[in-house]
Amino acid sequence: MSSPPLVPRLHYGWIAAGITFVTLLVAAGIRSAPGVMMVPLETEFGWSRATISVAISVNLVLYGLMAPFAAALMDRFGVRRTMAVALSVLAVGVAATIAMGAPWQMILLWGIVVGAGSGSIALVLGATVVTRWFDSWRGTVMGVLSAANATGQLVFLPLMALAVQHWGWRAAVLLVAAAAAILVPAVWLLMRERPADLGVWPVGATEPPPPPPPRGNPARTAIVALGEGMRSRDFWLLAGGFFVCGLSTNGLIGTHLIPACFDHGIPEVRAAGLLAVMGLFDLVGTTLSGWLSDRWDSRRLLFWYYSLRGLSLIFLDAAFGPDxxxxxxxxxxxxxxxxxxxxxxxxxxxxxxxxxxxxxxxGWIFAAHQIGAAVAAFGAGWIRTDLGDYWLAFVLSGVACLFAATMSLMVGGKKPIPA
Known part of the structure; x- marks a missing residue:
């Protein structure tokens, strides 16, 4: 098409983004469950936090490593099919955890099955949908989709904590499994692949999008992309920064803040409320970050984000006061x-x-994020088991954030990055 096609008032890109938001929200609720489950599992089975952290670490690694292959699967088989299959795997895998009674079963179900399923609908799903459906508003929409992770915690964590308190951890698990199962038919009915399928251009496009790349073997596509990335200085800088991002968020705070609060005499429901508050403010912060990334130098934004996060983690242990x-x-x-x-x-x-x-x-950059998360999930659990508290884990993570802030300014070298 040489001229923009006529489109209805509501561009379907916004509907695709809405379905993606809900999917990421449910996936986030599932991923946040281990933070609520850790103390009940420790109490019921006598497993140490280091043992439980092994399963969580496997989950986080697979969650990240699946991302580039998931992106290739979306190109090969379609976004809708990938989302529906992943949600089905999550529903079955999470529900099956109510029958586990040994650490290896938790590693198999929560680590491998749930890790692979959630990794197939990770943030790379949001990146794929945004780059296909949006030319304008891209940063803002990506901010909102990223904030779905926070909103998932906001919605599910207090509910799961209450379920654990009144009916046990199995009720909390079934809650998130049901949410994944209910979403499958909605995704299948409403999700679309590309604007061209509906005869429209992306939101805000001034020229037709390029044709999609030829469909090939998803594994080969992902591996070839990794090879290209490993020859790029910017890839290493972005992946290194995102490694630290995962180290300081999902792996550390997302997994161990509730147990750390429990160590200081703070009840689980109140601790889950802290994470929910984080989710509420992250919804604001990440959406604002998307808006800013459409207008300001992304490298400088990353510098400030990592710097401020690092300082907050270094002083976190002092925040566990009596009031x-x-x-x-x-x-x-x-x-x-x-x-x-x-x-x-x-x-x-x-x-x-x-x-x-x-x-x-x-997807590969996000894989580095999740490897960092896995390192923190296991490392912080080991530090807590060996030393008796989380102080060293918080400080090391904060220092790493300060290094990531410096790396962010080096992306693009001395050449300006085009808008």
Whole structure:
């Protein structure tokens, strides 16, 4: 088409983004469950936090490593099919955990099955949908989709904590499994692949999008993309920064904040409320970050995000005071910065590697994020088991954030990055 096609008042890109938001929200609720389950599992089965952290670490690694292959699967088999299959796997895998009674079963179900399923609908799904459906508003929409992770915690964590308190951890597990199962038919009926399928251009497009790349073997596509990335300095800088991002969020705070609160005499429901507050403020912070990434230098945004996060983690242990005011202040401040790094990172990846390669390349960058999360999930659990508290884990993570802040300024070298 040489001229923009006529479109209805509501562009279908917004509907695709809405379905993606709900999917990421449910996936986030599932991923946040281990933080609520850790103490009940420790109490019921006598498993140490280091043992439980092994399963969580496997989950986080697979969650990340699946991302580039999921992006390739979306190119090969379609976004709708990938989302529906992943949600089905999650529903079955999560529901099956109510029957586990040994650590290896938790590693198999929560680590491998749930890790692979959730990794197939990770943030790379949002990056793929945004780059396909939006030319304008791209950073803002990516910010909102990234914030779905926070909103998932906001919605599910208090509910799961209450379920654990009144009916046990199995009720909390069944709650999130049911949410995944209910979403499958909605995704199948409403999700669409590309604007061209409906005879429209992406939102805000001034020229027709390029044709999709030839469909090939998903595994080969992902591996070839990794090879290209490993020859790129920007890839290593973005992946290194995102490694630290995962180290300081999902792996540390998302997994161990509730157990750390429990160590200081703070009940689980109140601790889950802290994470929910983080989710609420991250919804604001990440959406604002997407808006800013459409207007400001993404490298400088990342510098400030990582710097402020690092300082907050270094002083986190001091926040566990008797009045817990400092902890609530941390929840608000840290929540604004939780995953605000995602929109500028996605934008830098698209600028460095192009629209059609952005999904797969961001998938590998996100894999680094989850490897960092796995390192923190296991490492913090080991530190707590060996030393008796989380102080060293918080400080090391904070120092790593300060290094990531410096790396962010080096993306693009001395050459200006085009808008």
């Amino acid at each position: 817990v005011f400092g902890l609530w202040l941390f929840a608000v401040f840290y929540g604004l910065d939780w995953i605000a790094t995602v929109p500028p990172t996605v934008k830098l990846a698209a600028q460095s590697f192009g629209r059609e390669r952005a999904g797969v390349m961001f």
